[in-house]
Amino acid sequence: MSFSPLVEQLMESLRVLPGVGPKSAQRMAMHLLERDREGGRRLTSSLAEALECVGYCSRCRTLTEETTCTLCCSPRRDPSVLCVVESPADMLAFEEAGGFQGLYFVLHGHLSPLDGIGPEDIGLDQLEARLEEGGVEEIVLATNPTAEGEATAHYIATQLADREIRLSRLAYGMPMGGELEYVDGGTLSRAFTGRQPFQSD
Amino acid sequence: MSFSPLVEQLMESLRVLPGVGPKSAQRMAMHLLERDREGGRRLTSSLAEALECVGYCSRCRTLTEETTCTLCCSPRRDPSVLCVVESPADMLAFEEAGGFQGLYFVLHGHLSPLDGIGPEDIGLDQLEARLEEGGVEEIVLATNPTAEGEATAHYIATQLADREIRLSRLAYGMPMGGELEYVDGGTLSRAFTGRQPFQSD
Numbered sequence: 001m002s003f004s005p006l007v008e009q010l011m012e013s014l015r016v017l018p019g020v021g022p023k024s025a026q027r028m029a030m031h032l033l034e035r036d037r038e039g040g041r042r043l044t045s046s047l048a049e050a051l052e053c054v055g056y057c058s059r060c061r062t063l064t065e066e067t068t069c070t071l072c073c074s075p076r077r078d079p080s081v082l083c084v085v086e087s088p089a090d091m092l093a094f095e096e097a098g099g100f101q102g103l104y105f106v107l108h109g110h111l112s113p114l115d116g117i118g119p120e121d122i123g124l125d126q127l128e129a130r131l132e133e134g135g136v137e138e139i140v141l142a143t144n145p146t147a148e149g150e151a152t153a154h155y156i157a158t159q160l161a162d163r164e165i166r167l168s169r170l171a172y173g174m175p176m177g178g179e180l181e182y183v184d185g186g187t188l189s190r191a192f193t194g195r196q197p198f199q200s201d
Numbered sequence: 202m203s204f205s206p207l208v209e210q211l212m213e214s215l216r217v218l219p220g221v222g223p224k225s226a227q228r229m230a231m232h233l234l235e236r237d238r239e240g241g242r243r244l245t246s247s248l249a250e251a252l253e254c255v256g257y258c259s260r261c262r263t264l265t266e267e268t269t270c271t272l273c274c275s276p277r278r279d280p281s282v283l284c285v286v287e288s289p290a291d292m293l294a295f296e297e298a299g300g301f302q303g304l305y306f307v308l309h310g311h312l313s314p315l316d317g318i319g320p321e322d323i324g325l326d327q328l329e330a331r332l333e334e335g336g337v338e339e340i341v342l343a344t345n346p347t348a349e350g351e352a353t354a355h356y357i358a359t360q361l362a363d364r365e366i367r368l369s370r371l372a373y374g375m376p377m378g379g380e381l382e383y384v385d386g387g388t389l390s391r392a393f394t395g396r397q398p399f400q401s402d
Contacts, residue, residue, distance in 0.1 A: 003264065004271075005266070007264055010247045010251040013240070013243050013248070016232075017232065018228055018232045027219055028219060030290055031218065032248070032251075033251060034309055039214070044245055044249045044252065046211045047214070047245045047248075049207055049211075050233075063204065063205065063231075064205040064208075087231065088204065092204065
């Protein structure tokens with residue numbers, strides 16, 4: 001025995017969401033059908049609208065329903081520094097941290113030859129085109145500090161080596177508020193190698 | 202700074218799902234928009250279809266798109282025993298455990314005067330009407346062993362006291378495979394009080 005076909009189909013569909021297994025999908029379906037049909041209808045329409053209208057920004061490739069996103073259109077941002085990130089969520093994390101005044105470029109992933117994800121899939125042709133326009137003086141390669149992120153940063157750095165553009169990578173070291181005892185060996189040795197002269201504030 | 206309005210709206214809508222906070226909603230929205238638009242479209246249509254077509258079974262009130270659910274229509278089930286459960290998921294749990302051959306009645310919740318949930322909200326008028334038809338000899342009150350579930354079972358038992366119907370409640374005791382050391386005191390004392398003569402198989 002199982003639920004009725006439409007309920008089963010809904011549970012199956014909910015499993016496309018990341019981190020949702022059979023039990024959570026069942027709980028979600030029950031919640032929507034038994035207790036929050038209004039919320040379910042709002043979800044249906046927001047999702048349909050987002051899937052229909054949200055695409056990539058023509059400049060930075062972040063997710064937006066406009067041709068060019070608000071940030072790329074802002075006259076207050078410095079177009080000479082470009083921060084290359086793997087996802088729109090990373091871009092938001094930088095904006096929430098504050099301080100960076102330049103613009104972004106979103107890869108939507110990282111190079112992964114085994115999965116067939118090559119340079120064009122992460123928009124590197126578009127990045128090259130953008131650099132052709134001129135005006136970019138520095139590129140911060142802010143991909144994740146994972147094997148794939150590192151490889152992607154290295155690949156981009158190699159491709160851009162001939163251009164008169166400063167390339168930088170985020171600093172590695174101790175996370176703020178972290179306890180030395182619990183920091184992994186790799187991070188610790190990078191933090192040691194990259195040690196800085198002591199500055200009293 | 203935040204995501205574009207439609208992306209923010211999608212994230213907000215995803216939060217109607219149980220157990221989904223701001224971070225998970227963001228991860229889900231990014232996943233659907235960046236990596237699985239096809240899955241997102243399937244989710245939209247299944248959800249719309251389920252919300253439109255799935256209602257309560259006219260006999261047992263479980264969720265179904267039919268007027269009367271497959272189980273209530275089955276000639277193989279014994280209509281003389283009715284198992285009263287709080288949710289369709291509980292009904293499924295009994296079916297998966299196997300053994301019970303009677304029919305069900307789904308309350309879709311429990312009595313909760315503070316939240317304004319009274320007898321009619323959990324379908325007790327419909328239960329009475331069903332008993333009027335005759336043929337039911339036993340009712341198993343299988344609400345959850347929580348304060349609210351107990352109170353609901355007691356209320357139903359009081360309402361049905363005048364009828365010639367056997368009323369029963371699920372047994373309390375040790376969960377199978379549980380370790381005595383980790384079972385809570387309430388359960389342990391109920392298991393002790395309700396001890397049974399030893400039977401060798």
